[in-house]
Amino acid sequence: MHTRHLWSLALAAVAAAAARAPSSGAGAAGTITGKVTFTGTPPRMRPIDMAKEPSCATQHQTPVMTETVVTGPENAVGNVVVYISAGDAAAGTPTEPARYDQKGCQYIPHVAVIQVSQPLDIYNDDQTSHNIHPLALVNPEWNKSQPPGAPPIHASYAKPEFIAVKCNVHPWMHGYFAVLTTSHHAVTGSDGGFTLPGLAPGKYTVTAWHEKFGTQSQEVTVAATGAVTANFVFKAQPY
Amino acid sequence: MRPQTGWLSLLSACGAVLLLGGTTPAAAQETHVANLTGHAPAGRPLYERYCAGCHGDDGDAQGENAQWIDPKPRDFTAATFKCRSTPSGSLPTDQDLYNSVERGFVTTNMPPWVALTPQNRVDLVSYIKTFSSRWVGAPAPHPITVPAEPALTLESIRRGRATFQRMECWKCHGPAGHGDGPSAATLTDSKENPIRPYNFASGSRFMCGVTNQDLYRIFMTGLDGSPMPSFADDLKPNEAWDLVHFLRTLQPLDTQEARIWRAWVRDHGSELKPIGPGGQ
Numbered sequence: 001m002h003t004r005h006l007w008s009l010a011l012a013a014v015a016a017a018a019a020r021a022p023s024s025g026a027g028a029a030g031t032i033t034g035k036v037t038f039t040g041t042p043p044r045m046r047p048i049d050m051a052k053e054p055s056c057a058t059q060h061q062t063p064v065m066t067e068t069v070v071t072g073p074e075n076a077v078g079n080v081v082v083y084i085s086a087g088d089a090a091a092g093t094p095t096e097p098a099r100y101d102q103k104g105c106q107y108i109p110h111v112a113v114i115q116v117s118q119p120l121d122i123y124n125d126d127q128t129s130h131n132i133h134p135l136a137l138v139n140p141e142w143n144k145s146q147p148p149g150a151p152p153i154h155a156s157y158a159k160p161e162f163i164a165v166k167c168n169v170h171p172w173m174h175g176y177f178a179v180l181t182t183s184h185h186a187v188t189g190s191d192g193g194f195t196l197p198g199l200a201p202g203k204y205t206v207t208a209w210h211e212k213f214g215t216q217s218q219e220v221t222v223a224a225t226g227a228v229t230a231n232f233v234f235k236a237q238p239y
Numbered sequence: 240m241r242p243q244t245g246w247l248s249l250l251s252a253c254g255a256v257l258l259l260g261g262t263t264p265a266a267a268q269e270t271h272v273a274n275l276t277g278h279a280p281a282g283r284p285l286y287e288r289y290c291a292g293c294h295g296d297d298g299d300a301q302g303e304n305a306q307w308i309d310p311k312p313r314d315f316t317a318a319t320f321k322c323r324s325t326p327s328g329s330l331p332t333d334q335d336l337y338n339s340v341e342r343g344f345v346t347t348n349m350p351p352w353v354a355l356t357p358q359n360r361v362d363l364v365s366y367i368k369t370f371s372s373r374w375v376g377a378p379a380p381h382p383i384t385v386p387a388e389p390a391l392t393l394e395s396i397r398r399g400r401a402t403f404q405r406m407e408c409w410k411c412h413g414p415a416g417h418g419d420g421p422s423a424a425t426l427t428d429s430k431e432n433p434i435r436p437y438n439f440a441s442g443s444r445f446m447c448g449v450t451n452q453d454l455y456r457i458f459m460t461g462l463d464g465s466p467m468p469s470f471a472d473d474l475k476p477n478e479a480w481d482l483v484h485f486l487r488t489l490q491p492l493d494t495q496e497a498r499i500w501r502a503w504v505r506d507h508g509s510e511l512k513p514i515g516p517g518g519q
Contacts, residue, residue: 131468142328145468168466171425
């Protein structure tokens with residue numbers, strides 16, 4: 001809880017810095033690529049018992065695992081939001097809605113990245129009611145029921161924040177909304193890789209956020225063409 | 240004398256403009272309930288005397304009694320409130336906060352502050368609003384519309400029972416409304432503190448009032464900060480009123496709803512499918 005608040009403050013500071021920074025113009029061709037890995041021992045993910053919700057349990061051949069720390073081969077970390085936190089131009093608001101699904105009593109994607117004021121459509125694809133409860137601290141907190149077959153819930157957020165999302169009916173459901181000011185962002189897959197394309201030459205701060213491991217930032221200088229590498233290593237603890 | 244009074248009135252006019260400027264936090268936190276106007280400076284000593292013990296000097300729910308209290312006191316710095324007349328995610332109206340101070344919250348440690356005068360309460364509401372910047376410059380919150388209650392009929396109660404099943408109210412509140420549904424044991428509030436769903440058998444009062452209109456508002460606005468969501472997107476006004484009529488039959492009261500329902504169940508109870516998994 002406390003740490004989430006700090007992220008939000010950090011984001012707000014970064015947003016203010018970004019507003020003054022040089023812009024990445026049209027035709028920009030620079031790219032930042034990298035990989036997110038861990039050292040140490042990450043917490044073990046556990047199988048989720050969905051027996052209390054048979055309509056979801058029957059959708060999964062093998063038990064769904066918790067997703068607090070998703071790892072891949074060679075110590076890769078998934079579900080890390082990597083984004084330009086300073087040096088980027090103020091981005092326009094995308095009008096295309098992002099999509100967030102409740103399916104098989106899971107949130108898909110686990111982390112939805114949206115920009116400030118971008119529409120977010122939340123779907124219930126299950127045969128059970130969910131209540132979607134984003135635990136915003138900087139933005140207003142709301143909590144809405146969504147029965148099976150209900151139309152999507154339209155949401156948007158005015159301020160940058162990493163917002164934990166839960167369903168009170170199905171307490172194993174956990175996800176995040178990452179509300180950013182930049183249009184340059186990526187979420188790592190289980191291979192830990194990311195690519196931030198379309199950047200104008202210049203100096204940027206790249207930040208990697210993970211729900212359990214926290215944030216890391218580094219300065220990166222992008223040349224006129226070609227890719228620059230920025231890798232992130234999080235120190236994992238089993239608890 | 241004349242020029243002097245002219246200067247004086249000019250000065251006092253400037254003062255009034257400064258006071259009523261609308262952009263200062265103090266002015267933003269002026270409160271209006273009926274014909275009363277509340278002022279934060281007047282509310283402060285009352286808050287420190289009556290409220291800070293639980294809610295904390297800084298309104299952050301860290302008062303010295305807070306550790307002994309369950310559910311925890313409201314954290315005014317978050318400006319998230321359960322009992323509102325406004326949609327989920329909105330600030331409450333001044334009247335909502337005033338009502339909360341006056342009524343207290345059944346099943347919590349918050350008593351009804353009947354000993355305070357109406358002016359005291361409205362001043363307290365003003366002071367409570369100084370703890371969060373969400374109030375500064377915020378547009379006036381709009382209450383939801385509560386249409387007139389339709390006639391109470393057996394059919395309305397039966398439709399309400401079907402809604403209780405379909406909206407899966409029973410998953411938390413239990414098939415008989417005893418607060419013992421399959422998800423009840425794992426519920427937490429927005430600060431991850433365990434919290435119980437309302438037990439309809441526990442008495443006559445709800446968290447946010449006693450009337451049918453209060454009950455309608457509870458599930459159409461949701462109790463923000465708690466697991467109770469808003470059903471405003473899912474229920475039409477008539478369906479919501481049907482649900483109100485059914486919920487009344489779950490209470491241990493001799494209400495009109497209960498009389499109609501119990502008379503019908505006596506003869507037709509065997510026709511009812513039980514509420515719960517795979518119910519009607």
